Amino acid sequence: MQLYLDLLRDIMETGVDKNDRTGVGTRSVFGRQLRYDLAQGFPLLTTKKLHFKSIAYELLWFLRGETNIRFLRENGVTIWDEWATETGELGPVYGAQWRFWLGADGRYYDQVQTLIDGLKNNPDSRRHVINAWNVALLPDERKKPWENAKEGKMALAPCHVLYQFYVAHNRLSSAVYIRSNDMFLGHPYNTASLALFTHLIAHQCDFELGEIIVMLGDAHIYRNHFSQVAEQLSRKPRPLPQLHFKRKPNSIFDYEYTDFELINYDPYPAIAAPIAV
Ligand SMILES: Nc1nc(=O)c2c([nH]1)NC[C@@H]1CN(c3ccc(C(=O)N[C@@H](CCC(=O)O)C(=O)O)cc3)CN21
Numbered sequence: 001m002q003l004y005l006d007l008l009r010d011i012m013e014t015g016v017d018k019n020d021r022t023g024v025g026t027r028s029v030f031g032r033q034l035r036y037d038l039a040q041g042f043p044l045l046t047t048k049k050l051h052f053k054s055i056a057y058e059l060l061w062f063l064r065g066e067t068n069i070r071f072l073r074e075n076g077v078t079i080w081d082e083w084a085t086e087t088g089e090l091g092p093v094y095g096a097q098w099r100f101w102l103g104a105d106g107r108y109y110d111q112v113q114t115l116i117d118g119l120k121n122n123p124d125s126r127r128h129v130i131n132a133w134n135v136a137l138l139p140d141e142r143k144k145p146w147e148n149a150k151e152g153k154m155a156l157a158p159c160h161v162l163y164q165f166y167v168a169h170n171r172l173s174s175a176v177y178i179r180s181n182d183m184f185l186g187h188p189y190n191t192a193s194l195a196l197f198t199h200l201i202a203h204q205c206d207f208e209l210g211e212i213i214v215m216l217g218d219a220h221i222y223r224n225h226f227s228q229v230a231e232q233l234s235r236k237p238r239p240l241p242q243l244h245f246k247r248k249p250n251s252i253f254d255y256e257y258t259d260f261e262l263i264n265y266d267p268y269p270a271i272a273a274p275i276a277v
């Protein structure tokens, strides 16, 4: 994960200070790419402890097509609490777009099922894409996230907007475009989430593992994370953990948290940081 630490340093040293929607303020750069070979280990940050459970349950929640935080809360995951309405609604965020994209013809489109079918039947296709940027449902940036959700809009505009998958020599690679990335809190989650998603799909479709590629638009460090970033940069990365499966469910939608496990994860202690809402 040296690539990540190098990018944090680059942002601190060369980034531009700007204001942002949350009022906290950021230092940012625009347009970067990080890539990891999944055969070298599972790209979960070791220079601070990450709550893998939050990352895994969030992905399972997307795959269920859910947009209420109930499922997350039932499993001890609180990372979406700040944006939800009193009843836990987030509006039509990722899960809704991945599984139930409402077409102009009035039909719902399941992008994940289409992806799996496409990878199995036509792996060479260049159209293995999942897109969350549903223009009609984007929030009004001047309103609070939960106000948007109450009006049937997304609480937050998608950050990890577009996924693409690629098969060569029976190896599955993936890429994600993240238009806006909170480099201290969000980025390590987003990287691990893409890695886990790629593992699940490879497991289902009998592919070997290739690379993951994370492409960033606005890559920012919030002003109130500067000291935490300095602490992180003083630490030396340790060997990556591995992901093992214990069961192969019949479909991508049937995985449970207990079906996989991380082994040899030996991180430095967690570093607490406030989240910008
Ligand atoms: N400002 C901001 N940054 C984000 O990364 C982000 C958002 N907003 N809004 C939507 C989601 C929610 N995400 C989150 C939210 C909280 C943490 C967080 O506080 N992580 C703590 C541990 C908390 C836990 O897992 O229980 C950390 O130390 O990593 C991480 C990602 C990612 N996204």
Ligand SMILES: O=c1ccn([C@H]2C[C@H](O)[C@@H](COP(=O)(O)O)O2)c(=O)[nH]1
Residues within 6 Å of the ligand: 021, 022, 156, 157, 159, 160, 180, 181, 182, 183, 185, 186, 187, 190, 276
């Ligand atoms: O998966 C995610 C979701 C959100 N973020 C961060 C990126 C920004 O700091 C905020 C979103 O604010 P916008 O004004 O909509 O850009 O959340 C992330 O890093 N990863």
